[in-house]
Structure formats: structure tokens, C-alpha cells
Amino acid sequence: MLQTWRRQWILTTGTYRLAVAQRRNRCALVGTSSATLTAPQARNVSDFRVGVLGLGAIGTIFFIRSGRLAAVSETKKELPILSVDALIKVEQFDTWVKKKKKTATMQLIHDGQETETLEFQGLTTADKVATACNASNVRVRALGGSTGEPHDGHKLDVLLVTVKAHDSVGAIRSLRERHRHVLKDDALCVLLQNGLGEVPTVENGERIDNRWQFGSGVTFVGGRVLEFAKVKTSGLEAGKTYVAPLHRHGAETGLSGLEDTMTMPREHDDVKMQMLVDVLVAAGIHCKVLGSNEMQAMLWHKLIINAAINPLASLLNAPNRSVASSESSRRCVHLVVQEALAVAHCEQILLNRSQNELVDDVLEVARTTGSNVCSMLADLRRGSSRTEIDAMTGRIVAGGKRHGIPTPTNELLLLLVKALEEEREVRQSR
Template sequence: VALLDKNAERAEFIAREGIRLKDSAGERVIRVPCEADPSKVSPPDALCLCVKSFDTEAAMCRALPLLGPRTTVVSLQNGLGNAETAARFSGGRPVLCAATSHGSTAESAGVIRHAGAGPTVVAPHTGASPQHAESFAKLLLRAGFDAQTAPDATALLWSKLAINAAINPVTALAGVPNGAVPEREDLRRTAASAAVETESVARAMGIGLLYADIVSAVENVCRMTAQNISSMLQDVRRRRRTEIEAINGAVVAHGRRLGVPVPVNEDLLRRVLDISAASL
């Protein structure tokens, strides 16, 4: 395993000091190679994209020297459109999508708090077969993760989108960790409405979600990651650009195109964009 970071100073720090991981078991330092120069990293079996949706193209361009003849590209990201962007730069290499329920908070450079565990689901996307997905899932299993595969990347992405559309903007606007959402009736109601609207848009596109009850799924994720600070709330607090346009913005765009009402997603999109504009 090696990390590629666009920030040379941070890459040097992590390479020197390691990653300090905090969780329920305590605190430990994990040593891992980290480089800012892709020419110093060997071509991997799997290139995992763990960047913001709006950084996908830049990350793929930066990682092009790493793509070997047997490299599989894995989009482990929020929102829609990332796998398609990755495929444009993959040179025909297989692209997988993965969605995880793990929650983590970046406290500072190289310091991560793991705030909740859950399954990671892998599905084949552009040019990938079920065997590619199975191979990557087995890699995660050997590393100690709860990993499984799904046959349909579109259903996986929209299922993850429904969870993100419900939790991320609600926690970002309220300034609370994930666990507060099912405990506060106002937040629970808003999150549930956002998830149901997303499911309605998916259904209008002929996409069935992986969850029988999307509202229960949202609340389960909140409880499994109760102490986690969502990535969108972290971005708002640090006055950084959020992924709201790739999450709720995607729901709104598809809803308008299909004539499916999504008023709660529209409101969440507007409000997060407003606070982001005020802080940038």
C-alpha cells in the first residue's frame, strides 16, 4: 500500500511521521509510504480514488503514470459521475465502484479518528467484470474489512447517494455528528424526506436501491457512525468547498429532468451553497 498526495508538504509529513489512527481501541501509528511524485510509486494492482468528486479529473491526470497494464481503478467516493470521469482517463482499464459505511474524521494532517465501521460494497463499472469486483473485495477482506460485492454499480451508487443526500447536508447545516440525526425529530424528518425523494428519482429511472427501507438504512448508518463528523460538516467548518453539487445537486438535476418533485433536496442544496459561498 502507498499513498499519493497532491500536497508535497503533507506527503513528506505522513511519510516521516505515519498516520495516527484513533478509534475505540485507543491510538496507534500506521507507517505507510506517501509520495507527492507519482513517478516514485510503483504501478499498483488497484488505484483507489479517495478524493472529492470535483477533484476526480485532476487526481486521475496526476495518477496516469501509475497505471500499469493490470491496474484496476476503484472509485471510492461520494456522489455521481466519478466512475465515468475515471473511465475517461483509465486508458481502457477496468473501473470499479465501491461504497463504504465506515466513518472517519480528519482531525489534522496525518491524524484520523475512525468513528464507525460498516460494510464496503464493490461493484463492476466501465470495462470491469464481476471477477474484478470479487478480487478487490477479497483484497479488502484479507486486510480485515467487511467487504462484499454487488452486481449493479448503478444501484450501488444511487443507494449510497440516498444515504449521503440525507446525512451530509443535514449534519452540515445543524453542526452535529451523525448520531444526532435520528435522535432529533426535526433532523430525522428532513433526512428521511431527502432519502425518500432520492429513492423516488432512482425509481423513475428504473433503478432499485439496495435497501428495502431507505429511511431505516439512513438511521442505521447514523447510529453505526454516531460519533462521526460527516465530510460535508468537516468541509463547512474548514471553509472548504463541499460535495453538495455531486450529491443533492445530482438528485435535483435528475429530479427536474424527470419531473419528480424534490423540494427537500432543493432546499438543502440551496442552503449549503449559501453557507459555502459566505465562508469561501
């Protein structure tokens, strides 16, 4: 099946462009982007259903890109059948459609102000499902909005989990307990979020699920939420995304509580992961499957970059460029990286980057995304009493304590951001 799928999506020279000029009906795919899609030669594979859990910056980017591809696949007989669903909370769905009358939109705005748009209809249905105009295979669904179980053919093969790192455990547990019917019994769940991840595999001494398989992911695509369903992206064309199956040995992956409970990836899960990658590549997102050791290094690489930028930029209450703009902030970056690298070495993570190279990586990211407001600062500015500091800096501090490695700079940053969280919590309680 995989060879047929890949032949259809990848091994071809034809291309499709998603643009307004090609689709005169406004209630369809709309946009000025020139995203290029790979055109296959036959259509003889079964329906492949992808879900995106959470529509923050990354979730919205991946949903819009893959949704636009799926919309084309429905109208072009030579393309494989692809369906894409976004899963959000009921209150998010209601807020999104409240201001709309007949249609609602999702927008992806690029640095050059080019815009990719999906429009949705059916906003007042009792089951709270919005369907893309002229594309019944692209939907936004409110979890808990529908009481009936979908037909087996409508259940998801793969789920991209793009909620905040601290929400992933609760989100997956909720799927298992109240919305199990949304996913196939052998579904693949890929965690695509900041930090090193955490999978709720054990509850009351039993596994959360014996059949769902989990994968990890990391993306260097950047985005900023302007409002729900409207995201400004940076680095989409150059930013890369990596995915890998989760294996045993939680200590090696940085994932807690997995040592004796994770099942080894099954062959058809590897097939699903490669199919997901092929879809993302066809949708214009650079994506690649990595081996376990490569993914560990990639996750830690991004963790160190995030831990050096997010807390400091948040405390400075300034865009990312502030991290590289002064000698004092650069010195702070150096100390964060030094401590984090020492912990990574004790975790037996092979980064293949020196301390100075990692510092350079941090400063380069801070400069190239200079106008971006990092997700942590965005959360604080919205008045949120919880950020992803535990999934970033908290992981480094915890690892340091576990291995007897001093991490004073990271510990101070952790405490300061925690103080900001607590101050906002006090405000909310008044």
C-alpha cells in the first residue's frame, strides 16, 4: 500500500497550484499563495484520514496546508483520497462561528502578506461540525459536539497532537475516555509540540490504550496567532518538520513514565507515519521521518533553543530579537546553553553540536525570527496563568537534579516565569 501511495503523491513530475485564479468559486479554496502540490497518476488507495488536535499556531498552519491539499484531492480523480479534520473544544467552536452568519474562515498569512484561506459552511448544525465549502472531506469538529459515533470509514488513521505540552496528557486522556470513537483502534498519534513530550500511557496501573501507537515530532516552522483561526507564519517555506516512532526507554527519549509501558512500533504504524510525511510534503511542509536517536537529538536541540529564547524574551517582555540584542542577554543565553548541554550529555543525548555552535544557533533563530513574539510571552500577554515553562526550562532543571548537575541560571528563569504565572493566577481569582 505504501509504495502505491508514495507513487501517487511523490513520484511524478506534474504539479498543481492552489490559487484564486484556478478556482473562480469563492466558496472554495481561496488564496494568493502559490503552494505547489505533487500530482500523482492514479487513484486506487483507500481513504486516509488525518486529524489535527488543537488549533494554535502550529495546528492551524498544518491544518490549513493539509486541508487545502485534501480539498484538491476530492475534486481531482487522479489524486489519492485524503480527508482532514480539526478537533477543537466546543467553546472555541462557538466563539469562532458566533460572529459569522453563513461562513467562517481560517487564514494563514505569510511574511510577504500573501494569504491562504479556507472557508467553512454548516456553522449552525447541531453536531457542531463546520465543513469546508466545496470540500466535504475537510472539517472542523467540536469535541463533544456530536453524540453519535462516526462511521468506521470516518475515523482517523493519524492524529497530530498540537495542543500545548502541558495539555497533551489531559487531551489524550479525554479522547480515550469520552471521544474514543473519533480515532480508529490502531490509530497513530504524533505529538508535535514544544518540550520533550509526555504520553499518558498508564492510569490506575493500566495502560491508557493497548492499540494506539505514539510518535514524536518537532517542527521549526514558526507562527503567531493573531486571533483564533488566523495565524501569521514565518519560516514556513524553509522550516523543517521531523517525526519518529516512540520506542522503549523513556529515559533515552526524555519522555516520562514510558520505560515499561510503550509498545514497540508496528510495521503498519511505520507505514502510516510515512504516509503522513508524504501528505505534508505534498502540502508544502518539509517533513522527514527520523530514527529514534536522531529524533532524541532533534528534540533536545529545539528544547535548548526554546529554553534560551522563550523565558528571557518573556521576562524582557519583548520580541525574540531582544535575546540577541545586548551583551547581558547573550551572556544569559550562553549560561542557559552551557547548563542544558551538560544535562543532555548525562541523558546520553548525542547532539553533535558544540556549546558555541548551540549558542550561535540560538542567536541566529532569535535574529531571524526577530519580530516574532514567542509563545510563552504571547500566553503571558493574554493573561494566561500557565505557560510551557515546565516543558522547556523545567525539563532541564529536573534533569540537572536527577544527575547532580547544577543549573542555577535555568532554575532562576524557571522561578521568575513561575512568579509571572502565579501573579496572573492571583489576578484571575480576584
